[in-house]
Structure formats: structure tokens, C-alpha cells
Amino acid sequence: MAVNKGKPTILVTNDDGITSPGIRTLVEEMRKLGTVVVVAPDSPQSGMGHAITIDQPLRLEHVQMFDDVESYQCTGTPVDCVKLAVDKIIKGKPHLCVSGINHGSNSSINVIYSGTMSAAMEAAIEGIDAIGFSFLNYSFEADMTLPRRVVRELTPEVLKKGLPKYTLLNVNIPDFREAEYKGIRVCRQAVAKWEEEFTERIDPRGKKYYWLTGNFVNKDAGDDTDEWALANGFASVVPVQFDLTAHHAIPHLHKIIGS
Numbered sequence: 509m510a511v512n513k514g515k516p517t518i519l520v521t522n523d524d525g526i527t528s529p530g531i532r533t534l535v536e537e538m539r540k541l542g543t544v545v546v547v548a549p550d551s552p553q554s555g556m557g558h559a560i561t562i563d564q565p566l567r568l569e570h571v572q573m574f575d576d577v578e579s580y581q582c583t584g585t586p587v588d589c590v591k592l593a594v595d596k597i598i599k600g601k602p603h604l605c606v607s608g609i610n611h612g613s614n615s616s617i618n619v620i621y622s623g624t625m626s627a628a629m630e631a632a633i634e635g636i637d638a639i640g641f642s643f644l645n646y647s648f649e650a651d652m653t654l655p656r657r658v659v660r661e662l663t664p665e666v667l668k669k670g671l672p673k674y675t676l677l678n679v680n681i682p683d684f685r686e687a688e689y690k691g692i693r694v695c696r697q698a699v700a701k702w703e704e705e706f707t708e709r710i711d712p713r714g715k716k717y718y719w720l721t722g723n724f725v726n727k728d729a730g731d732d733t734d735e736w737a738l739a740n741g742f743a744s745v746v747p748v749q750f751d752l753t754a755h756h757a758i759p760h761l762h763k764i765i766g767s
Contacts, residue, residue, distance in 0.1 A: 516542030516603040516667055519593050519631065523553045523586045523610065523623030526573055530609035533652045534641065535574050537659045538606060541667060545602065546574060547593035550581035554612070556623040558630070559585045568592060586627035594634055604667055605631035608641035609655050611648060615680045615734040615744060616700040616726070625678055629750050632676040637666055639676065644683040644738060654689055655681050658743045661692060671747075678746040682738045693742035698733035700726040 518538045522531040526548040538544045550569070561584040573579045580597060582589045586607065594601065610624040619625050624640045631638035639662070643655045658681050671677065678697075682689070704722035711717055726735045734744035 517598060518542045518544050519590070519598065519602040519605040519636075520544055520546045521548050521586055521589045521593070521605065521607050521627045523549065523556060523607075523627065525549050525552045526571065526579070526581045528552075528611065529648050529650070529652065530611050530641075530643065530655075532574065533656060534606055534609050534659065535577055537656060537663070539577065541664060542603065544574075544577045545593065545598055546577055546579040547582055547589045547597055548580075549586060549589060550583055553585055553623045554610075555621050556585045556587075556626065557621050558587055558626040559623075560591070561585060561588050566592065568596070586623040587630045590627050590630040590634075594631075594636075601634060601636050602631075603637070604663070605636050605638040606641065606659075606663065607631075607638070608643075609652070609659070609681075610640070610642035611650065612642065612646045613644045613680060613738075614640060614642040614678060615644075615738060615746075616698040616728075617702065619678055619697065619746075619748065625676075625748070628676050628678075629748070632674055633750060635673065637671045637676075639663065639666060639679055641679045641681065643681045650683075654684065654686050657686065657689070658692065662745070674749060674751070676748050678734075678744075678748050680734060680738055680744045680746075682741055682743065684741050688741050689743070690741040691743070692745055693737040695734040695737050695744045695746050696730075696732055697746050697748075698726055698730070698735035699728040700724065700735055 628638035628640040706718040737744040
């Protein structure tokens with residue numbers, strides 16, 4: 509398809525798979541704003557981060573998942589989906605890429621592991637405005653009323669005004685009743701991490717195997733963080749970039765290296 513110059517072209521993807529309720533909700537809302545193209549994994553790809561497929565062929569299958577919406581399922585990762593969408597389906601840059609709505613949090617350090625956010629980040633690398641949406645409810649039967657509201661409040665403004673180049677938005681939505689929702693809050697990423705351990709077990713053949721377990725620990729008391737916002741009834745919006753340079757450390761390195 510060609511990019512429609514009169515109506516915004518919106519690429520929708522995710523990491524929970526093309527059959528998830530979250531992506532259906534996002535498609536329904538994006539149809540009100542422009543021409544929607546869906547390219548999403550054919551199975552769940554949570555925790556894939558920015559992985560790409562290089563050791564096996566990728567397959568795209570046209571599917572009738574959403575009424576009057578051009579949709580494809582892909583055997584690859586969320587990042588693969590965006591790459592293929594731009595190169596083979598849209599054959600150009602859409603006006604916006606939205607990823608989600610993820611079932612579960614992608615706040616603080618979770619953004620590093622997130623397939624949802626990596627799909628949006630891949631779009632940003634291509635110079636496409638991008639948003640990743642996540643809902644802090646892991647159930648596929650979750651009430652999507654509040655996520656719909658946040659998508660409606662934020663997305664038209666991004667379409668209208670755009671984002672700074674090579675910047676994307678990480679949007680997390682609290683699992684609150686709509687009456688308790690306090691609005692959108694621009695935040696920084698909290699200093700929080702998973703304190704992990706591997707539970708060791710023995711399979712029926714006597715061989716060891718491991719399950720990753722752990723607890724999420726927030727060590728950041730700031731009231732300007734995504735974790736604070738979500739705990740207090742706000743949807744958090746964190747601007748994210750893919751430039752991983754620690755700019756603040758460069759002067760220190762000049763001192764110790766001398767170059």
C-alpha cells in the first residue's frame with residue numbers, strides 16, 4: 509500500500525500477538541484517526557526486547573482479524589514486524605506507529621526488556637513518531653475502558669503536533685477504576701529494578717532446570733517518576749530515546765583518560 513497523503517497512515521503492532529485484546533482495542537481507536545495497517549507477531553513475544561530474526565526466514569500472512577483493516581501476522585519479533593511493515597507493506601514511513609496495548613507494565617527498567625517498546629523504538633529509529641501503550645493489568649479479560657480513554661487523550665495530540673526527532677513515548681496506564689483516574693502525567697523513568705533469582709527444579713528424568721523469579725524493587729522516592737504516577741492514579745508518559753550515550757559521564761572520562 510502507499511502512504512495516504514490526505515489521511516494519516518498509522519501502523520499498529522504489539523508483542524502480545526495479533527489475537528490479543530489489547531491490540532484490538534488500539535486498532536479500534538486508531539481507525540477513528542486514520543488509515544490503519546496492522547503488522548503483529550503471530551504468537552506472544554513478550555520480553556523479546558529489540559531482538560531481530562537473522563537465522564531463519566520470516567513469513568508474513570495476510571489475515572482478516574479486524575473489519576476493513578489491512579492486517580498481517582508475522583513469524584518474527586515485534587521489531588521484525590515494524591521493519592517488514594515499513595519495507596514491504598506500507599513501502600514508506602507511516603505518520604505514526606503505536607504499539608500495544610500491552611497487558612502488563614513497561615514502566616521503569618521494564619522498558620529495556622519490552623517487546624512492545626522495542627517495536628515503537630524501531631519506528632523512532634526510522635524517524636517515525638511512535639508511542640508504546642501498556643496497561644498494568646495482565647488479564648486478557650481486563651476492562652479496557654481506561655486504556656481507551658488515555659489513548660484518545662494522547663494520540664490525537666501527537667498526530668497533530670509531532671514529537672522531537674528520534675524520541676518516542678512510553679505510556680503506562682494504572683489499573684484503576686475510571687472514576688479514580690487523575691489524568692496524564694509527564695514523568696522520568698524511576699530508578700527501579702528486578703531483584704532476581706532462579707528457582708532450581710528437577711525434571712522427571714532427573715535433570716536440573718530453572719525458572720526465573722524475583723521481586724520488583726523501587727529505590728526511587730521521587731514524586732516525578734513513572735512509578736509514583738502509576739501508584740497515585742496517573743497515566744505515566746516518559747519520553748524515551750535510543751541514544752544510550754551517558755552524556756553526563758563524558759567530562760569525567762576526559763579527566764581519567766585525558767583525551
